[in-house]
Amino acid sequence: MNKIKLLFVFVAMALAAPAFAAIDTIAVDVGISVFQTMPIGVVPFEEEGTIKWTNEAPHLILTRDANLSGRFEAVNSDKFDLVLFSKKRARQYVTGTATKLSNGKIKLDCYLYAAETKDVLLGESYTVKPYDVRQAVHSFFDKVVYRLFGERGVASTKLAYVSKIDGVKQVVISDYDGFSRRQITRDSSINMMPVWQKGNKGLVYVNFRKQRPNLYAITFGGKETPLFTQFKQTFSPAVNPKTGELLFSVTEGAKTELYRGDMKTGSAQKFLHLKSNQVSPSWSPFASEVLFTSDRGGSPQVYAVGKDGTDVRRITYMGHYNERASWSPDGDRIVYTSMDDGKMNIYTCALDGTDIIQLTSNAGNNEHPTWSPDGKLIAFASDRGGNYQIYIMRKDGSGVTRITNGSENTSPTWSWFFDEKKVK
Amino acid sequence: MGKVFKLALMGTAVALFAWGCSKEKPETDPQPQTAPEAPADSTLNLDALVADTLDADSLARLEAERLEAERARLEELINRIMLEDVYFDYDRSELTENAKRLLAQVAEILVNENRFIVTVEGHTDARGTEDYNISLGARRSTVVREFLIAYGVDANRLVSVSYGKERPKVQGTDETAYSKNRRAHFRVSIDQ
Numbered sequence: 001m002n003k004i005k006l007l008f009v010f011v012a013m014a015l016a017a018p019a020f021a022a023i024d025t026i027a028v029d030v031g032i033s034v035f036q037t038m039p040i041g042v043v044p045f046e047e048e049g050t051i052k053w054t055n056e057a058p059h060l061i062l063t064r065d066a067n068l069s070g071r072f073e074a075v076n077s078d079k080f081d082l083v084l085f086s087k088k089r090a091r092q093y094v095t096g097t098a099t100k101l102s103n104g105k106i107k108l109d110c111y112l113y114a115a116e117t118k119d120v121l122l123g124e125s126y127t128v129k130p131y132d133v134r135q136a137v138h139s140f141f142d143k144v145v146y147r148l149f150g151e152r153g154v155a156s157t158k159l160a161y162v163s164k165i166d167g168v169k170q171v172v173i174s175d176y177d178g179f180s181r182r183q184i185t186r187d188s189s190i191n192m193m194p195v196w197q198k199g200n201k202g203l204v205y206v207n208f209r210k211q212r213p214n215l216y217a218i219t220f221g222g223k224e225t226p227l228f229t230q231f232k233q234t235f236s237p238a239v240n241p242k243t244g245e246l247l248f249s250v251t252e253g254a255k256t257e258l259y260r261g262d263m264k265t266g267s268a269q270k271f272l273h274l275k276s277n278q279v280s281p282s283w284s285p286f287a288s289e290v291l292f293t294s295d296r297g298g299s300p301q302v303y304a305v306g307k308d309g310t311d312v313r314r315i316t317y318m319g320h321y322n323e324r325a326s327w328s329p330d331g332d333r334i335v336y337t338s339m340d341d342g343k344m345n346i347y348t349c350a351l352d353g354t355d356i357i358q359l360t361s362n363a364g365n366n367e368h369p370t371w372s373p374d375g376k377l378i379a380f381a382s383d384r385g386g387n388y389q390i391y392i393m394r395k396d397g398s399g400v401t402r403i404t405n406g407s408e409n410t411s412p413t414w415s416w417f418f419d420e421k422k423v424k
Numbered sequence: 425m426g427k428v429f430k431l432a433l434m435g436t437a438v439a440l441f442a443w444g445c446s447k448e449k450p451e452t453d454p455q456p457q458t459a460p461e462a463p464a465d466s467t468l469n470l471d472a473l474v475a476d477t478l479d480a481d482s483l484a485r486l487e488a489e490r491l492e493a494e495r496a497r498l499e500e501l502i503n504r505i506m507l508e509d510v511y512f513d514y515d516r517s518e519l520t521e522n523a524k525r526l527l528a529q530v531a532e533i534l535v536n537e538n539r540f541i542v543t544v545e546g547h548t549d550a551r552g553t554e555d556y557n558i559s560l561g562a563r564r565s566t567v568v569r570e571f572l573i574a575y576g577v578d579a580n581r582l583v584s585v586s587y588g589k590e591r592p593k594v595q596g597t598d599e600t601a602y603s604k605n606r607r608a609h610f611r612v613s614i615d616q
Contacts, residue, residue: 169590190590190591192554192590193554193555208587208590211543211585211611212585212586213558213586213587213588232585233558233562233585233586235555235558236555236558249555249558249559251558251559251562251586253562253566253584254517254562254563254566254567254570255562256558256559256562277559277563279555279556279558279559280553280555280556293555293556295556295559299515300552300556321552323552323553323555323556324553324555337553339551339552342551344551344552344553367553368553368554411554
């Protein structure tokens, strides 16, 4: 009887985690930060019944969320300790209770307290399967962010990226912290350049099964649709955050140009009428403008253009190779990859190309930056540890944290917020 | 790994070539000998019948051998084309003098063998972004395709595609590896 029950639990867990168990390795690089982070106390949950956590206990998930968020700095303590919290200036702390239920589920009661008065500032209750504890805790943490900052946090967001599985580049998704990884593509050619559809309904990516680069849409259930088949070679997709419309590169002969197209109808029109090649489009947060890379000056440089394709202006002038620019969700800066002496590094600059800040240096190649939807963080790929892995850093380059391990992981793209409306 | 593969391919090409040569000689010799003999024997007798069937048999065999030799010859040509990668300078898509010489040889084969369908793959080295490298690979494959068309190869039999930096021939992060990976590669199929 017991065995059957165990088997059932195992099957349930296997169903909940379709492709992979979570992976985790965290190496925190404490850089110099101009970020004002807020100390927050984190106390382990009281546990009723012996609970076997799938990956980490809730307070460790909260600690990671706090330290990755770019807003907080976790002050860990085994129990409530007002002296420690005061000394570290933690005016609030998070903790809770966890109860194991007879049906195998776990009940989490999560609280945000004011340290000095012990007033409850926020209380949330979740009853979930063991595998879903992470998601519940992430969700609670985003409510803490909203309670204290009035802004949405990114603990419930996800990343799509490319992972080499059995020597083949496959598109995978995971939580923003690298846990709960799931393989999305199965094709054995090349799968790359994943971006999130509007509303996180699925991904758009590039596949080489026809021995040329072609765009496909794919749902998280694995259902694929070829896109814009009127063109032979398509790649470099970018999703309009307002309409869901796509901008992408089309190669015909030697020329590569941007087109804008509707995924549903399949119709597409040329976006720009320039003599140069154009790749790597990126929409501004309100989709009023577009960044792209052009070689019209003889080397790849970043340009901006209005959404109607008029008023092209050059943004980057420093260096000979500036590519893959991405507009910050705040709208005030762009992040891009620059290559110097064969090495790739990540920079940000103001919209007129001034105020350049180098975020990475002396640590291998660093490329493919992508903004968190709250604009506080940047995920990117780096081979600083020997092979390519995904890292997260704050937008000023501090707090670099590796979130993947194993064989090569590249090309991260951050999801949109999962709830279009505000939390709470 | 890449070197071993290339050596293996080269070995195959040489072997096929040698085989093709040795097959072609005996094929051309017996035909004029046997062909005139057959109609000379016109009377109906057992010997003639036996000779006739023998002739039919050997003719079929010779035809098979001829086809086999032709197949081997085509394979050898295809292998020769597929071994000939065209190399480029860093971030460039212009043809070097070496590349033009090599392409002239390839074009010569293609002009004479009008059943070959050739896909020209453009590749780049590992430096730079995936996106930009696909556009660079496209420029390289197109330059090669256009050279071959200018030489007289039928444009309908030439397809150009880009793989960007996704399919390096040689692994490594030094100029030796990079220079081998900045290339246009040919894939050949036969139009039946």
